[in-house]
Amino acid sequence: MSQTTLDEDELFGEAASEVREDVEASLDEATAALPDADAVWNVDADNTLGALNALRSALDAGEAEDALRDAKKWYTMGERADAFEDAADLEARIERVEEAIADVAAAEEQVGDLASTVPGLKNALEDLADDADAGEDERAEADEAEAAE
Numbered sequence: 001m002s003q004t005t006l007d008e009d010e011l012f013g014e015a016a017s018e019v020r021e022d023v024e025a026s027l028d029e030a031t032a033a034l035p036d037a038d039a040v041w042n043v044d045a046d047n048t049l050g051a052l053n054a055l056r057s058a059l060d061a062g063e064a065e066d067a068l069r070d071a072k073k074w075y076t077m078g079e080r081a082d083a084f085e086d087a088a089d090l091e092a093r094i095e096r097v098e099e100a101i102a103d104v105a106a107a108e109e110q111v112g113d114l115a116s117t118v119p120g121l122k123n124a125l126e127d128l129a130d131d132a133d134a135g136e137d138e139r140a141e142a143d144e145a146e147a148a149e
Contacts, residue, residue, distance in 0.1 A: 016083035019074055023090050026071035030097050033063035035104060052115040059108035061101045068097055 039058040045051035071094060078084050 012083070016078065016081075019078040019081075019083055020090070022074040023071050023078065023094075026067050026074060027090075027093050027097055030064045030067035030071060030101070033067055034061060034097075034100055035059055040107075049115060049118055052111055052118065056108060056111045056115055059104050059111060061104040061108075064097070064101050064104075068094070068101060071097070 035058050040055065043051045043054040043058070045054050075087070075090055075094060079087060084090070
């Protein structure tokens, strides 16, 4: 085997290690950018809408999505170059992070829907309560008028 071949194999091995490190670093970054579990579970608010808005703010996975994209890009490049001896762990970790990001995005959408629905529901219930109070007042006045006759 010539010296050139040994150098190329060594360089390829180094490059493969660097690609793996890049994938792992991007996955670490994506995981770190996901919402903190406590921020999602514990919110400080005075009412339902405040709680929903706080939760919606906590459910932001934008930076995690960018970091996952980088991880997938480097992973794909390494796979196509056949640079990984065993990439099953990387693939599994990418899938777990991808699922977590999808769950966060789905929760954010659901919370957003609730946050836009709750004020209208509150108003509708208040209107019904006001109508019921007005009806009771009218019946009470009618009863008083009938009793006065």
